[in-house]
Every structure is written in C-alpha cells, then in structure tokens.
Amino acid sequence: MARIAIDMDGVMADSTQQYINWYAARYGVQVEKASLLGKPETTGFPLEGVVRQFLYTPGFFRTKPVIPGSQEVIKALQEKHDVFIVSAAMEFPQSLSEKLAWLEDHFPFISWHNIVFCGYKNIVDADYMIDDHIKNLSTFKGEPLLFTAPHNVHVEGYKRVNTWEEVGALLL
Amino acid sequence: MARIAIDMDGVMADSTQQYINWYAARYGVQVEKASLLGKPETTGFPLEGVVRQFLYTPGFFRTKPVIPGSQEVIKALQEKHDVFIVSAAMEFPQSLSEKLAWLEDHFPFISWHNIVFCGYKNIVDADYMIDDHIKNLSTFKGEPLLFTAPHNVHVEGYKRVNTWEEVGALLL
Structure with missing residues (x-):
C-alpha cells in the first residue's frame, strides 16, 4: 500500500475545458483546446487577463x-x-x-x-x-x-x- | 531552520474559553474552566451535547x-x-x-x-x-x-x- x-x-x-466554456459563454468565442498547448495556464485567449479573473468568480470551481x-x-x-x-x-x-x-x-x-x-x-x-x-x-x-x-x-x-x-x- | x-x-x-463564553451566553451558566480539567473536549457542561453543536454553528470558529x-x-x-x-x-x-x-x-x-x-x-x-x-x-x-x-x-x-x-x- x-x-x-x-x-x-x-x-x-x-480546468482548461472550464476556461473554454466560461470564455465562450461570456465573450462568444469558442477557443480550441489545441490552440492552448504549451501556453501558461489561463493565457492564450483573445482577451488577455479575463480568464485569470474567472478564478476569483463564484461558481467557477463549483462547476x-x-x-x-x-x-x-x-x-x-x-x-x-x-x-x-x-x-x-x-x-x-x-x-x-x-x-x-x-x-x-x-x-x-x-x-x-x-x-x-x-x-x-x-x-x-x-x-x-x-x-x-x-x-x-x-x-x-x-x-x-x-x-x-x-x-x-x-x-x-x-x-x-x-x-x-x-x-x-x-x-x- | x-x-x-x-x-x-x-x-x-x-476553544475552551469559546465553549464557556457561548454556553454562558446561551444557557446563562458560567462554567469554571477548572471544572473541565481532564474531561473530553466539549463535555463537562451542565447540558450534555449542546457544546458539540456549537461546532456546527456559524460564527463559532470566527469569533x-x-x-x-x-x-x-x-x-x-x-x-x-x-x-x-x-x-x-x-x-x-x-x-x-x-x-x-x-x-x-x-x-x-x-x-x-x-x-x-x-x-x-x-x-x-x-x-x-x-x-x-x-x-x-x-x-x-x-x-x-x-x-x-x-x-x-x-x-x-x-x-x-x-x-x-x-x-x-x-x-x-
């Protein structure tokens, strides 16, 4: 044991799928998971910085x-x-x-x-x-x-x- | 280091002082700390079991x-x-x-x-x-x-x- x-x-x-889902729901853009490969976590989305804010938003971790x-x-x-x-x-x-x-x-x-x-x-x-x-x-x-x-x-x-x-x- | x-x-x-404070505020009896010596935590109060419930009550740990x-x-x-x-x-x-x-x-x-x-x-x-x-x-x-x-x-x-x-x- x-x-x-x-x-x-x-x-x-x-986490990555949740970033993509929340970004699509809020900014209307569906980001491809493949486009995030090798990029630091929470980066690689069209609007920089907003995904980082999701981490402080109620409901993000829960769902x-x-x-x-x-x-x-x-x-x-x-x-x-x-x-x-x-x-x-x-x-x-x-x-x-x-x-x-x-x-x-x-x-x-x-x-x-x-x-x-x-x-x-x-x-x-x-x-x-x-x-x-x-x-x-x-x-x-x-x-x-x-x-x-x-x-x-x-x-x-x-x-x-x-x-x-x-x-x-x-x-x- | x-x-x-x-x-x-x-x-x-x-914790002990908080049990005593909360018990006094809710049941009007000031229990002496010395009377709790050697008794399992949360026990030794006149009404058995109520102090244990404090642990589940909002505000207990905060204060x-x-x-x-x-x-x-x-x-x-x-x-x-x-x-x-x-x-x-x-x-x-x-x-x-x-x-x-x-x-x-x-x-x-x-x-x-x-x-x-x-x-x-x-x-x-x-x-x-x-x-x-x-x-x-x-x-x-x-x-x-x-x-x-x-x-x-x-x-x-x-x-x-x-x-x-x-x-x-x-x-x-």
Whole structure:
C-alpha cells in the first residue's frame, strides 16, 4: 500500500475545458483546446487577463467538468492505497467551500479525513504525487507524476501520465 | 531552520474559553474552566451535547479568542523557522472560510502558502508538530509537542508545552 497525493485542478477537474466554456459563454468565442498547448495556464485567449479573473468568480470551481476516468480510477486506487486529495486551494479563498462541495458531488466516496487544502505542497508526505504543475512536484520527496495538461505539454524531466487509464495501469 | 506545524484550535485559538463564553451566553451558566480539567473536549457542561453543536454553528470558529502569546511567538518563529498552520478543518466545512478569516484577522503575517486545512494529519511532513490532541501527534514522524489544554491535562507520554512562552523558549 502506497500513499498517493492527488491534485484537483487539471487532474480531477478539467480546468482548461472550464476556461473554454466560461470564455465562450461570456465573450462568444469558442477557443480550441489545441490552440492552448504549451501556453501558461489561463493565457492564450483573445482577451488577455479575463480568464485569470474567472478564478476569483463564484461558481467557477463549483462547476468544473470532471476529467474522464478520474472517478473510476480513484475509487479503485482507494481500495488498494492510501489516497489523499491535495489541492492548493488557499490562493482562492472562495474556492474552499466550492471545492469541498464539488468533491462531495463527484467523489462522494472520498472521506473528509483524506482531503487537504493547502498552499505550498512541500509539506505533503506521500509516496506518489499526481499533479499538473512542476512547482508542486519539484519539492516532492516521493515519486512525482506529471499529469498532462495543455499548459505542461512541453515540460520535460518528469515521469508523465497522460490519462487516468495510464494512472491506473501504473498504480493498480 | 526547522519546519514547524502548528494546530489552530486549542493551540492558537482558545476553544475552551469559546465553549464557556457561548454556553454562558446561551444557557446563562458560567462554567469554571477548572471544572473541565481532564474531561473530553466539549463535555463537562451542565447540558450534555449542546457544546458539540456549537461546532456546527456559524460564527463559532470566527469569533474564538486568541491564546495569549501565540501571535508574538509565532511571528518570531516565522523569522527563524518554516512555520505552517495545520488545522483539521475538514470535519466542519463551514469552518473553512471562518478559520481563514480568523487567521487573516489575528495572524495577518502568515501567508496563505503556509496554511493547511486537512483531515488526518499523518500526511504532514515537518520537524515539529504542536497540537493539543494526541490523535494528531501519535502518527507524526517528527517531534510531537503536546500543547496543554483542559481536556489533555492527564495525558502522559508526550513532551508538553504549557504556554506559548514555553514554545518560544524551546524553539527560538
């Protein structure tokens, strides 16, 4: 049994799709996901800066789509491993209650005991960390796994998991 | 420089005084702190069970008194060490925003990067953990420091700090 720390945004919750959805609903332009590849998160949209503001808007975190496969694989991981959800939620205080409600909705099998909302993730003691940001993975003492997201496609030097199926193949 | 994980309730925030204050305001009986010594937390009040309900009541966590010395000593600890606030806030979801606002009010010098709201604290990697509950300290791999609270006065087998002055003497 290993302890696995799993990030929310960009790993369980589809942040990129939510940026695209909210941008289309507010500015009438449907941005192609492919056009965001390799660009820093929240950038690459016609109007610069507005997507960053979504992060401070009530409802943004609450309504993110679920990344396919995450529910099934995390449920299976829980049966074999010690699974913690570790989200850097403190930067956006209004996201705390929204993220908790989102987890209850989509991952009701995860106990509150195993949820961590933090800032720096260097305080996390685990065997594996699945995250889409190297700022979180770079200080991790266990084995980091970079979950592929549009903003990190050009990142090198980390073991990568592209889908939840790949996570399952590795850890189940 | 050491990494120090500091609990909120019963260590920075005076939970016992808040139980007494809220009980007096609602039931008209001023319970003596000395009468609670050695009794499990939230018990020992004339009406059993009502103090436990305070934990689910909006405003309870937001208005807790600050434990004397905590502000000065934590500020000084920060200048010498890597300080994280680690609170098992997930059990009471309404407490998340209240605890964050309380920290901003009374400990404005603590960055959101260094705040952790969790369930199980066994995920915390630090050199010291200051906590009033052995359920949090017992799985800790670093050096646990039991912060004295009325409910834990009979607990043995842990290095104890009775006041923030004692914490300062030990770690500054």
